[in-house]
Amino acid sequence: MTTLSDTDTLAAPSVLPDALLYIDGVLRGAEGGKTFDNIGPWTGEVVGKAADASPADVEEAIVAARRAFDTTDWSTNHEKRFALVKKLHELFVANQDRLAEIVRHEAGAALVAVHRAQLAQCLNSWRDLMDVYPQLEFEKDFGPRETYGFTTHRRAYYEAAGVVGAITPWNFPLYINAEKVVSALLTGCTVILKPAPDTPLAASIFGELAAEAGFPAGVINVITSSDPAMAGEALVTDPRVDLITFTGSTAIGKHIQRQGAETMKRVFLELGGKSAAIILEDTENFAQVVAQSILVFHAGQGCAVTSRLLVPRSRYEESKAILKASYDAFSTKWGHFDDPACPMGPVVSKKQRDRVKAYVDLGVEEGATLLSGGNIRTDLGTGWFIEPTCFVDVTNDMRIAQEEIFGPVLVVIPFEDDEDAIRIANDSVYGLSGVVTSGNLDRAIAVAKRIRTGTISVNGGVPINGDLPFGGYKQSGVGRAWGVEGLQDYLETKVIGWRD
Template sequence: MARSQGIKDFRCFIDGEWTEASSKETFESFDPFTGKVWAKIPKCDSRDVDRAVIAARRAFDSGDWSKLNATQRGHLLRRLGDLIARDADHLAATEVQDNGKLYAEMRGQVGYMPQWFYYFAGMADKVEGAVQPIDKPDMFTYTRHEPVGVVAAITPWNSPLLLLTWKLAPALAAGCTLVIKPSEFTSASTLELMRLVEEAGFPKGVVNVITGFGQDVGEAISTHNGIDKIAFTGGEVSGRRIAQQATGNFKRMTLELGGKSAQLVFPDANLDNAVKGVVSGIFAATGQTCIAGSRLLVHRSIHDEFLEKFLELAKTARMGDPMEMTTQVGPVTTQTQFKRVLSMINMAKAEGAEVAMGGKPADRPECGDGWFIEPTVFTGVRNDMRIAQEEVFGPVLSVIPFTEDDEAYQMANDTPYGLAAGVWTSDMARAFTAAKRLRAGTVWTNTYRAVSYMMPFGGFKNSGVGRESGQDAIYDFLETKSVWLAFNKDVPNPFVMR
């Protein structure tokens, strides 16, 4: 797939119009493979946040969107899914040029995205209240579910479109309107998606995108009293700051934050499959995923054999241009993250961890001038080392041996995070026990990095609050209202609670 030539100028999308930032300023977006500027993005500020929130509020309260019924909203969602399927090649290529992830993976992600819109299109008119039995005489009571209002969706740079979809589809199905802030590093693909939102026929103001930096746009969103809910995916530090800032009007929140996920390999595992799963968990997406299986907990009895097989496969990983379908490991998305991953590698060395593979920037002709780091494996790691406790968000694996199952579960749970875990075993009793013992929002057994629009996703502990995808996701964008109807002829004593 060819990358775009020249420098593209983008506009933000507010109230159905393509517009410059109020400041008239732009900032540069870099192609992680070439290290060169490929796009200019509007540098919005609090004035643009106000414009977007006013548009979203008007659309929610009194615009054409507020007059649509749930079935009609579902038709628009399905139409958007069809348009994404039609333009999947272009959307995927835009995302690759903006964030450096593999075209092979991004094309698969974008091709799968329509399923979220189809799924929640079907759910839009299946949200039902209920008649409630009540212990009061002469009363009829029922519940109804109503959209929470204006939702701010704040997305990260590693999978902008997919992680936006996890928020956009259920929010629209619920009847909410949105103000979207993509990462300043990867705004282009979200803006391209807005062309399809426009083509699908969504009324003005229903979906708005403002681009810019955290201090200019992010804070204005978090503190804005016109926003009713924030749906955020990103780092723990940013998530905590958003949660603190959002208390002004008690915004509802869904926070999907970081992870330090463990993959547990037991002695009865199919080692060849486990090797592939551990490679996928840490080196796919260059380790730039919240569910990266960055800790390998492997039984001592198979430690050496497993590590030998693992390193043999990992060393064959093809690095290079992420636009090429044969590339398996692409660049780090940002120069800042590139430097951070290298600093974490150096920290691990200083802690006494041993480099079994990699441990440095990639110096290969096929990597060009991009921000590449060699897939890295550390042995001799203790679970209390910083490299085993802190999220790296790069292609860095810590290998830690264990002897007893209880020891493995204890170490797997002994981090501030609880997003995901992997279990490799042929013993189904052990698989069910592990699923119960591991404190993580997702536990994969004999597979890794599998997601679906049908399955809820989210974390325990510092990995977040709430769930995305699955049937329950739509209720995070709804409020439950209790309705009481009295039909007694005489009003009882007004000074006594009924």
Template sequence: MTDSNAVVEHRTLFIGGRWAEPAGRDTIEVISPVTERVVGRVPHATPEDVDLAVAAAREAFDHGPWPRLPLKERIEVVTRIKDALAARHQELAELITLQNGSPMLFSVRGQALSAVGTFGVAIAAAGRFQEEEERQGTGGPVLVRREPVGVVAAITPWNVPQLTIAGKLAPALLAGCTVILKPSPETPLDALWLAQVCADSGLPEGVLSVLPADRETSSYLVAHPGIDKVAFTGSVGAGKAIAAAAARNLTRVSLELGGKSAAILLDDADLSVAVPAIVGGTCAANSGQACVALTRVLVPAARYDEVAAVLTGAFAGLKVGDPSDPGTVVGPMVTRKQRERNLDYIRIGQEEGAKVLTGGGVPSGLATGWYVEPTLFGDVTNDMRIAREEIFGPVVCLIRYGTEDEAVALADDSEFGLSGAVFGADEARATEIARKVRTGTVTVNGFRLDLAAPFGGYKNSGIGREFGPEGLAAYFEYKTVNLPAPAKA
């Protein structure tokens, strides 16, 4: 287990595949959400560091060997990265928990091993990939080529840092792109750890840079004319700002943004199936700090009291506390600000007329650390702020509905469309309801984010898809070469 009393310190940045002195003197301090003490310190990248990283990435892409290597050789390098992550996944999980307070059970499975799995899926997709194919066009034969998009700026969040990095870095590298990774200032340590793994795995110089920084440097990176594509995971507000900045250079963007996902319980839903999945898709999913969380639970009016009682008991029984304890299900919020945001929304929900069925405050006995009780609201209507705005914590709303059509309408009555679930004993019926909901991922009788399938959202939940073959395809441009038409007889 990582020593929580030690401070992990980096004095250099990873620029163009080399450890380099930063241009500025500012640093980022990583604060433990458990102890509220400094546990890490890294250089704060400046616009000057961005210029150096972009120049290195540009040179490596325009003139270096990486995009020109046979795909088989790129797969070999990326496989070495994956294998190193797998061999050291426990170390990686502990480093993530140190920074963001993710419970260890989730850090191992949902953070470190999910990143390994994402690399594996991307490698498998690349192995089936055709860089070019010949077709018969209307005027003669054509050669359709898939070529790497170029220099990629990958901007990742603090909640699942390695999973979101893997969803961008693995396909970008396999496609032949070069990458500038800008991790969240809350979780820079695992990104710099990964940089050394990539270097040790034989990734050529210039192909990867890692620049921890705040919003100002991020804005400079996104607007840089040397960037060909921005891949971002984060808030809707930041995503809109990135899209606007990238549009000035017509830079390609993929955006994975927020969610306010609905779990629809049909009238024949089995609560022994539905309740564990809802708990797993809310409070147990990184302490509710997950964009895919099932934060709206839609319940038939005739079964409302039954569902409320069972779900209240399940939430009340969750262990909250030190994330290094293997029995902990709900850890702290990542920052003091995030805890206050959750508590503010709990107050707003009560003012709007919703009823706290369990939770609603700070757990007793946890004076140190940024904890929030798993909170279940009853008597929620879909027009309340707690039902419409992303809270990003262990706060869930119970909402009554009458007919199945009303349930679908309520699920869709949101600016988001990222995830969701449908629960019912009749799987065919539940699947048909799932088809109707306008959201990027829906699980029937469960909660799952499948790394082999495309992931992304409708509406304000984003643009584009990650994971699976679709995630790999997002890092290619298509070129048509019109071949000479056969001579006429």
């Protein structure tokens, strides 16, 4: 079994700097100097402190963002905005070592996750947004039209939506913070970033580097708080905030949508998933594809992970044997802090670890067979470690097949034919991502086109990049992030018609 080696040096307490608020162009502490502990998932110990914002601090941020939008040229000075966003990106690139330490200690990311999805995907996708920005239209001429016996000239103007409240999760904090902040800034909005309490410094760094880049006061504001709801509730219910963009659980997304309705606020939601990977029986390198389907990257803490593995019943026993061997082979390859080949560390918190374990126990109660894992691993240290876990003999009506666990738990479900696989994949309240593999590309694409999901990989293709729209069907969300489509969501449309 895995144990921490001598090279797996974990951080001592307070290895991270304080996470400060950034309000109206000033990096500062919270009202009254109040702070909360920043807990590291690898050790369960304090790795730093974060400013614990009060309602008065949130009020200051809203006032600053509103003033910066209403009284400055930020929303109309396109060249200035782009230059500052570019400068901020350059500062993030220059501070990659610091950023890596933040996501290691705050999000519990292992090094493979740090250098791929956590950091590289953040910086690369940010650059993608800047690359597609020139495609964004701020004016469109619809030409003249004769109506009621006279000619009207028509033109649309696409204007910044206003003040944006960005509420972000802890799983990929730099990447998701960048999506919301950069999209808002490029389109001329001002923004208040409210991160999850688990990852405050991954948000505070946006304020610190924005100050260094020279952003005008009030354009970017960052609020950290130990209370997961207080600041978010204030942003969602305040009429001075025009738009809410939220990534997180479907339950909280529904609450935000209800609360935002009181002020008819525009709300974009990127929510949960229970995505299916369909491996058809004619897949080339079938054993390799099945083996690589184990759910271990960043401990399964991703909304777009494929946590339901659908395999042909004709090859079900073969698939179970492949998976068992793959999980056994991986048993010593996770939980290593300093191993550059390690893709999986702890989950983010004790609360999350206990939640995942409760689902493991539920799966056993429901009658599924635990093929591998399922144990909390206190032998790995004092952090929040739970084993990579795989269930077989699962039916799609089980809760472990329907509910988002957000941990390293894979459920394996057999299907009879293509129609059955499509039915099972679509039998979910979610529709965020998916996978189809086949030796026949036309067959795979035909299956993929019938899956009710926002993104889907066929034969290993990558459908998620910063120049592509990302989002979900059904209860996986509303609106799109990234790409031109994601930027357009931050714009309002005004049409002017005039007579000569």
